[in-house]
Amino acid sequence: MSDWWRGAIVYQIYPRSFQDSNGDGIGDLNGITRRLDHVASLGADAIWLSPIFTSPMKDMGYDVSDYTDIDPLFGTLAEFDALLARAHDLGLKVIIDQVISHSSDKHPWFVESRTSRDNPKADWYVWADPNPDGTPPNNWPSVFGGPAWEWEPRRRQYYLHNFLIEQPDLNMHNPEVQDALLETMRFWLARGVDGFRLDTVNYYFHDQDLRSNPPNPDGSQEMATDTYGMQDHIYSKNRPENLAFLERLRALTDEFDDRMMVGEVGDGGQRAIDLMAAYTKGTKRLHMCYSFEMLGPDFSAGHFRRVIEGFLNGAPDGWPSWSFSNHDVPRHVTRWATHAEDQDALAKQTVALLMSFEGTIGIYQGEELGLPETEMEYHELTDPPGLRFWPEQKGRDGCRTPMVWQNDAPHAGFTTGTPWLPVKVPQIARAVDLQDGETGSVLAAYRAMIGFRKSRPSLVEGRTEFIDCKPPLLAFQRIADGDALTCVFNLGTSPTSVSVTSDARLAHNQFASVRNGQLKLGPNGFAFLEHDDASSPVKLKL
Known part of the structure; x- marks a missing residue:
């Protein structure tokens, strides 16, 4: 293969x-x-x-x-x-x-599953009994807002939907x-x-015991208008x-x-x-x-x-x-x-x-x-x-x-x-x-x-070695047998420069120049550097 x-x-x-x-x-x-x-x-x-x-x-x-x-x-x-x-x-x-x-709620599997608790597809989706007070079995939310549980009166149970109500989760x-x-x-x-x-x-x-998720330690939100990100979703997804x-x-x-x-x-x-x-x-x-x-x-x-x-x-x-x-x-x-x-x-x-x-x-x-x-x-x-x-x-x-x-x-x-x-x-x-x-x-x-990229084996199959640089510079080497490139990106909006080995030259670039051992990069500039020894990467002098 x-x-x-x-x-x-x-x-x-x-x-x-x-x-x-x-x-x-x-x-x-x-x-x-x-x-x-x-x-x-x-x-x-x-x-x-x-x-x-x-x-x-x-x-x-x-x-x-x-x-x-x-x-x-x-x-x-x-x-x-x-x-x-x-x-x-x-x-x-x-x-x-x-x-x-998950499937659509119009899928024949779910259409059958929701009709009763004893049909051939009864256990093909995630069903749960309500709490004694009628509320959903746990605190899991939907990514799209609101609880991840929807009531089905024919079964007198809730079904799980991590996304829309019309997207019931398969079991x-x-x-x-x-x-x-x-x-x-x-x-x-x-x-x-x-x-x-x-x-x-x-x-x-999902967790078969339907345990409630704990709070997210950092309290971050996945959507600005919803509370989904306020939970640590260890039971509703990411299961071993x-x-x-x-x-x-x-x-x-x-x-x-x-x-x-x-x-x-x-x-x-x-x-x-x-x-x-x-x-x-x-x-x-x-x-x-x-x-x-x-x-x-x-x-x-x-x-x-x-x-x-x-x-x-x-x-x-x-x-x-x-x-x-x-x-x-x-x-x-x-x-x-x-x-x-x-x-x-x-x-x-x-x-x-x-x-x-x-x-x-x-x-x-x-x-x-x-x-x-x-x-x-x-x-x-x-x-x-x-x-x-x-x-x-x-x-x-x-x-x-x-x-x-x-x-x-x-x-x-x-x-x-x-x-x-x-x-x-x-x-x-x-x-x-x-x-x-x-x-x-x-x-x-x-x-x-x-x-x-396709012309350089280093970019397709080479390993990556990052170079310690001060932001906003991002630099790393890509190395494969017989081919090496040093990749440098200015992720900032101001010009910057870095010293390089004297024989470095530009293989591909934007807003970049190499002169007298200095690589200059304009805002949003980048440079792919090489030199005569194609198997060895250009060194940055930091």
Whole structure:
């Protein structure tokens, strides 16, 4: 088996917003197929499709009602097969989202489970009796606000939902549930998909004694308008029983050639690093994991070093996946805007930073254009958290607005109809056709940096050795057999400099110069340094 996923570049497609082919305002599989050449032109190795399965769309497909069919909004199984074939023709692997911690409440399994306490699916979801006073069995909250328990009068019990009420949690302690989910995944593997992105992989199991979570020691909140982050979620997720199930998942994928799994760890801080390490340890669990550690507001040398070193030290035989943006968080050029005077400069620096990391790299659609977060008005929203907690929580619609292809076309070429989310002027001004072929564009910078990464074995497979520097400098060496680079980033908004060995030269850079043993970096500058001895890294003189 090949480890094609090691060091690969995975391009995330949010199907609703990529390309509409039939004028209904919603992106679809045929639209994705039409635009795959764009993805291939970046130098990506794979695409990750957010959920495309049959769904009532209460949470935009993350509430699945049929795990083995395509939602009519997106197309048909035959159109999926065509997309898969075209992607493979272009040399792109295809990874699909698997949402198996919970289903839709419209899934036939739950429809049956909720009818009584003695039906064949009665124990397929997490059910609990009320307390003597009628309250839920414990203090677990939903990520989307309110308690994680909903009353079902037919059973006179509560069911668990870590997310929306319409997303009941499956009971993974039941072997029948595990078996059924594995069979749905086998369906897609047999169809030819190359891997799975596992949604909320640390939520699969719950504490069977239903013990209440203790307070979070630091009292932090995960959402500004909710109390979810005020608990330490040691009983409602992150359970040790998960490891055995991950081994079952790995055994399934290992039945097929060249397949992989990447897990989303929905947690932060040291626990996220520890979970990533545990979930990828050895060769019997996940191939790789990623967390939200780089999807937050922190843009500092210390933060990036802590997260990367934490994983590399904690899981020396594991493999990480890093990304700066996705469909759940504000786009990073907006999130980190205070760290730059020029948005394009930040976009170009961050792609260089991301592509220099040891691991597999994720790009979210539109990131390669430097798209900022879309400013939404309340009447334009579709996302449940935004609708519930506006204006303090604006939801996730701002990072999910449609891809912009043509500056002078209606809705920037996304659709001939009315788009499900608006396409606005700041995004249209960054359309693909305006940047394609333009040397100084963000799109050109992405293509160049991806090409540079792929040309240097040190960046794809080399080990990482950090160099102690004063902030805002971040510096490290990437070293592989016969190839070495010293990577230096100025994460600040003022010029800075550092002494280097006299024979150092720039292999790739932005706002950087080397002269008389001095590396000068402008705001948001970066430099990849090399010298004549390609197997030895350039030294910084600190």
